[in-house]
Amino acid sequence: MYEAEWLDVGPVDQLPALGARTLPVQGGEEIAIFRTANGDVYALVNKCPHKQGPLSQGIVHDTTVTCPLHNWRISLLDGHALGEDEGCVPVIPVKIDGGRILIGRKEALGQAA
Amino acid sequence: MSDSNDTRPHLVVIGNGMAGCRAVEEILARDTGRYRITIFGAEPRVNYNRIMLSPVLAGEKSFDEIIINDEAWYADNGIDLVAGDPVVAIDREKKCVMARSGRTMGYDKLLIGTGSDPFIIPVPGKDLPGVVTFRDLDDVDKMLAAAENGGDAVVIGGGLLGLEAAHGLSLRGMKVTVIHLMPTLMERQLDEAAGWLLKTALEGRGQTILTEANTQEIFGQGKVEGVRLKDGREIPADIVVMAVGIRPSTQLAKDAGLAVGRGIHVDDHMVTSDPDILAVGECVEHDGQVYGLVAPLWEMCRALADGLTTGPTGYKGSVTSTKLKVSGIDVFSAGDFSGGEGCEDIVLRDATRGVYKRVIVKEDRLVGAVLYGDTADGNWYFDLLKKGEDVSEIRDALIFGQAFASGGGASANPIDAVAALSADAEICGCNGVSKGQVMACIEGGAHTLDAVRSGCKASASCGSCTGLVENLLALAMGDDYAGERDNKPMCKCTSFTHEDVRAAILEKELKEIPAVMQALSWSTPDGCSSCRPALNYYLLCAWPGEHQEDPQSRFVNERMHANIQKDGTYSVVPRMWGGVTTPAELRAIADAAEKYDAKMVKVTGGQRLDLFGIKKEDLPAIWADLNAAGMVSGHAYGKALRTVKTCVGSEWCRFGTQDSTGLGIQMERMTWGSWMPHKFKIAVSGCPRNCAEATIKDFGVICVDSGYELHIGGNGGIHLRGTDLLCKVETEQQALDYCAAFIQLYREEARYLDRTAPWVERVGLDYVKQRIVEDEVGREALTARFHYAQSFLQKDPWAERAAGAESHLHQHIAEIRPFAVVGAA
Numbered sequence: 001m002y003e004a005e006w007l008d009v010g011p012v013d014q015l016p017a018l019g020a021r022t023l024p025v026q027g028g029e030e031i032a033i034f035r036t037a038n039g040d041v042y043a044l045v046n047k048c049p050h051k052q053g054p055l056s057q058g059i060v061h062d063t064t065v066t067c068p069l070h071n072w073r074i075s076l077l078d079g080h081a082l083g084e085d086e087g088c089v090p091v092i093p094v095k096i097d098g099g100r101i102l103i104g105r106k107e108a109l110g111q112a113a
Numbered sequence: 114m115s116d117s118n119d120t121r122p123h124l125v126v127i128g129n130g131m132a133g134c135r136a137v138e139e140i141l142a143r144d145t146g147r148y149r150i151t152i153f154g155a156e157p158r159v160n161y162n163r164i165m166l167s168p169v170l171a172g173e174k175s176f177d178e179i180i181i182n183d184e185a186w187y188a189d190n191g192i193d194l195v196a197g198d199p200v201v202a203i204d205r206e207k208k209c210v211m212a213r214s215g216r217t218m219g220y221d222k223l224l225i226g227t228g229s230d231p232f233i234i235p236v237p238g239k240d241l242p243g244v245v246t247f248r249d250l251d252d253v254d255k256m257l258a259a260a261e262n263g264g265d266a267v268v269i270g271g272g273l274l275g276l277e278a279a280h281g282l283s284l285r286g287m288k289v290t291v292i293h294l295m296p297t298l299m300e301r302q303l304d305e306a307a308g309w310l311l312k313t314a315l316e317g318r319g320q321t322i323l324t325e326a327n328t329q330e331i332f333g334q335g336k337v338e339g340v341r342l343k344d345g346r347e348i349p350a351d352i353v354v355m356a357v358g359i360r361p362s363t364q365l366a367k368d369a370g371l372a373v374g375r376g377i378h379v380d381d382h383m384v385t386s387d388p389d390i391l392a393v394g395e396c397v398e399h400d401g402q403v404y405g406l407v408a409p410l411w412e413m414c415r416a417l418a419d420g421l422t423t424g425p426t427g428y429k430g431s432v433t434s435t436k437l438k439v440s441g442i443d444v445f446s447a448g449d450f451s452g453g454e455g456c457e458d459i460v461l462r463d464a465t466r467g468v469y470k471r472v473i474v475k476e477d478r479l480v481g482a483v484l485y486g487d488t489a490d491g492n493w494y495f496d497l498l499k500k501g502e503d504v505s506e507i508r509d510a511l512i513f514g515q516a517f518a519s520g521g522g523a524s525a526n527p528i529d530a531v532a533a534l535s536a537d538a539e540i541c542g543c544n545g546v547s548k549g550q551v552m553a554c555i556e557g558g559a560h561t562l563d564a565v566r567s568g569c570k571a572s573a574s575c576g577s578c579t580g581l582v583e584n585l586l587a588l589a590m591g592d593d594y595a596g597e598r599d600n601k602p603m604c605k606c607t608s609f610t611h612e613d614v615r616a617a618i619l620e621k622e623l624k625e626i627p628a629v630m631q632a633l634s635w636s637t638p639d640g641c642s643s644c645r646p647a648l649n650y651y652l653l654c655a656w657p658g659e660h661q662e663d664p665q666s667r668f669v670n671e672r673m674h675a676n677i678q679k680d681g682t683y684s685v686v687p688r689m690w691g692g693v694t695t696p697a698e699l700r701a702i703a704d705a706a707e708k709y710d711a712k713m714v715k716v717t718g719g720q721r722l723d724l725f726g727i728k729k730e731d732l733p734a735i736w737a738d739l740n741a742a743g744m745v746s747g748h749a750y751g752k753a754l755r756t757v758k759t760c761v762g763s764e765w766c767r768f769g770t771q772d773s774t775g776l777g778i779q780m781e782r783m784t785w786g787s788w789m790p791h792k793f794k795i796a797v798s799g800c801p802r803n804c805a806e807a808t809i810k811d812f813g814v815i816c817v818d819s820g821y822e823l824h825i826g827g828n829g830g831i832h833l834r835g836t837d838l839l840c841k842v843e844t845e846q847q848a849l850d851y852c853a854a855f856i857q858l859y860r861e862e863a864r865y866l867d868r869t870a871p872w873v874e875r876v877g878l879d880y881v882k883q884r885i886v887e888d889e890v891g892r893e894a895l896t897a898r899f900h901y902a903q904s905f906l907q908k909d910p911w912a913e914r915a916a917g918a919e920s921h922l923h924q925h926i927a928e929i930r931p932f933a934v935v936g937a938a
Contacts, residue, residue, distance in 0.1 A: 007929065009926060009927040009929075010926045010927050014921065014926055015926070016664075016665060016921065017665070018639060018665040018666075019664070019665050021921065021924075021925065021926035022925045022926065023925060023926055023927055023928065023929060024925055024928050024929070025928075025929040025931075026928070026929065026930040026931060027931060028929075028931070031929075033926060036639075037638060037639040038638075051679065052681075053679075053681070054677075054681040057669040057672075057673070057677060057681075058642070058669070059641075059642035059645060059646070059665065059666070059668070060665065061637065061639050061640055061641045061642060061645065062637060062638055062639060062641075064641075066641070066642035068668065068669035068677055069677070069679065071642065073642075101926075108929060109929070109931055
């Protein structure tokens with residue numbers, strides 16, 4: 001059976017600019033999909049490396065999201081905490097194709113696969 | 114002051130302008146006591162910053178503000194100033210100079226810093242009264258006198274000086290026409306495209322710009338009446354400003370027999386053909402070059418002072434750049450932008466922002482740059498240009514500026530940008546001060562902008578590098594550098610304070626977050642999690658009827674209308690007016706708690722019930738259920754009116770003096786839904802026993818027999834603070850009106866995230882009393898503005914969400930179940 005490398009999770013216009021949506025993964029970590037001001041889309045595991053705050057609920061600015069619990073700033077590019085804080089959250093590859101959001105299957109499934 | 118017993122060599126300086134005085138400063142800095150110094154100045158005043166005459170003309174600065182060295186400086190350094198008596202002859206045989214008054218003075222070393230003379234085009238009428246140049250303070254005074262009566266002004270010359278004169282006269286109320294011979298304004302600094310943008314912008318400000326216009330004559334009977342062009346056009350004028358250019362002032366040197374070309378010939382140590390005579394500034398010609406900008410002048414002064422004191426270093430000529438403001442528009446140019454063989458242009462245009470950038474690359478080296486509207490990267494380009502670095506690696510990103518090109522698309526943090534500059538990068542073009550010199554000055558103890566200005570002169574002239582210097586202070590001192598105001602900037606995205614931003618929102622009628630960021634030159638593309646919520650609040654407070662909510666600029670709790678908990682679930686608090694509930698409401702709350710599996714039900718400090726552990730997907734449904742039982746959002750999550758806490762009051766309590774419960778309910782009905790700088794709590798106690806703890810609330814009422822005591826600014830949080838008594842009123846209606854006025858004052862004037870306690874401490878109780886108690890008209894206006902805002906804000910957000918608004922905030926975009934491939938690509 002053909003196993004796709006990418007998973008289509010919906011149309012990109014379902015993502016608010018400077019906002020995020022969530023994508024639960026059965027048996028795995030929930031994913032947060034972000035959209036920046038200029039329309040770029042990124043995905044991270046929806047857990048701040050600090051105290052597991054839901055990053056999807058943070059404020060997105062430039063290519064950064066600020067965690068809603070304790071204001072850690074996490075880079076959408078590589079999942080690293082910025083500034084003085086240290087920590088990293090897994091990044092899920094994303095691409096946009098024909099207005100659809102595609103995320104890396106292997107990374108999205110993580111240990112659930 | 115001159116002392117004939119003084120045996121030190123006598124240095125006589127001809128010219129009390131920027132070059133002459135700067136040279137003296139440089140000499141004094143190296144060896145204070147070596148020379149006895151006399152300075153001759155043609156103008157009857159101390160040394161001032163000639164570049165700043167334009168702001169004086171425009172009314173932005175006074176003469177006192179542009180003085181570089183006041184009389185005390187001359188006295189402190191034992192310098193004899195002969196002001197208002199120009200030198201008319203140099204006798205090299207006798208080694209002395211003669212002034213107009215007949216005074217003669219011997220010298221051991223003579224320094225000529227005569228600067229430039231304005232060039233007068235030889236047309237008929239050039240000597241008519243009302244024709245002025247733009248060179249010194251007397252010229253400015255003449256223009257100001259003419260502008261007093263309004264009328265027409267003609268400026269001949271569309272270079273920098275002419276445009277500044279035009280701008281100033283225009284601001285002073287005159288109708289201004291600029292006549293420029295060339296097709297492009299400021300053609301020596303700007304290319305055609307930037308010149309066109311500038312022309313359009315100036316025309317937009319009411320000036321008439323005539324390019325390719327050739328002056329035939331200036332006409333008038335006894336005084337100037339107008340200008341006639343070669344093509345026959347006549348332009349009326351009450352004053353004509355001749356600003357076509359300057360030429361080095363060399364007559365004195367020529368008469369003395371010194372070698373003179375376009376300027377006075379000097380060697381690398383600024384020595385003329387006579388070894389005892391030096392020259393510096395705009396009047397000299399070095400290696401075939403004549404300079405009309407200040408940066409080369411400072412370099413010359415350093416070389417000159419080295420040669421006269423500690424040891425010759427030599428002046429090697431200057432590469433110049435121009436960074437300036439023309440009528441408030443930033444322009445920058447450097448190097449060669451005329452194009453030509455092998456030159457590649459990289460151009461960026463942003464019509465909306467009014468930005469034009471062009472860099473010229475030749476053989477992988479930057480050779481020129483023209484920036485219009487946004488000159489932040491000027492210094493970086495100039496640095497690249499002077500160093501002749503290979504830019505092929507960053508060529509793709511070059512036009513987007515330093516932050517982009519060197520950070521690989523990283524955010525444009527201005528501190529990082531100055532950190533990335535090399536130590537010899539030029540910070541202050543006017544005074545030729547490098548980053549290394551500024552940093553050394555800061556490390557030497559100059560911890561404020563003023564200290565840096567007096568320490569190394571950076572940002573002490575035109576001021577356009579003030580931001581860079583402040584960034585260097587921040588870089589060197591970290592968080593210890595609090596900025597120049599008592600008041601810190603709002604956040605790292607801007608140098609403006611909260612107050613600046615709020616004032617600008619009203620003044621410029623800014624109504625959206627991007628408009629604020631654009632108008633106030635935010636340094637980040639879309640702000641940060643500090644400034645966006647603040648801006649959203651300031652906008653909704655300033656424009657209650659027009660504000661469009663930006664959910665992405667709300668903290669999560671306000672976006673979700675519930676309090677996020679550490680596990681990512683939410684808590685839900687329905688409003689209970691005045692802390693009073695009913696069996697039916699309690700029943701509905703109990704049902705909801707069970708239906709949505711609340712993990713805990715807790716009585717809050719504000720007399721409400723809090724349901725914990727609700728999932729974000731369930732929020733609209735639980736709100737719908739609570740709405741159905743008549744309850745609305747309790748705003749327990751917001752920077753908003755939280756709760757009005759009450760005691761039972763005269764209705765039940767044997768000590769009660771007034772109906773505290775009833776007043777509390779009225780107060781909550783009036784104030785619910787109002788967004789504020791921070792959370793806001795009210796309490797009403799029925800007697801001075803104060804069971805509702807009104808004296809630790811933002812607004813507290815203590816009922817007494819004769820009326821109501823109103824208290825403000827209390828806080829039961831980290832810093833316990835008892836309230837201050839604002840005043841006492843007699844009726845419930847007064848208590849309500851004063852409450853509304855106080856809240857509105859707080860809403861309009863406190864900084865975002867200020868609770869009332871620190872705000873009242875900052876502005877002072879007397880101020881609040883003055884606004885609320887003493888100024889009756891003002892209070893009524895505040896109360897009215899509060900009610901106006903409330904007419905838009907009192908909508909139950911829960912009902913809107915329950916009806917489906919913003920449903921994407923509560924739903925997942927999709928779900929992944931392993932082995933069931935969703936929408937295979």
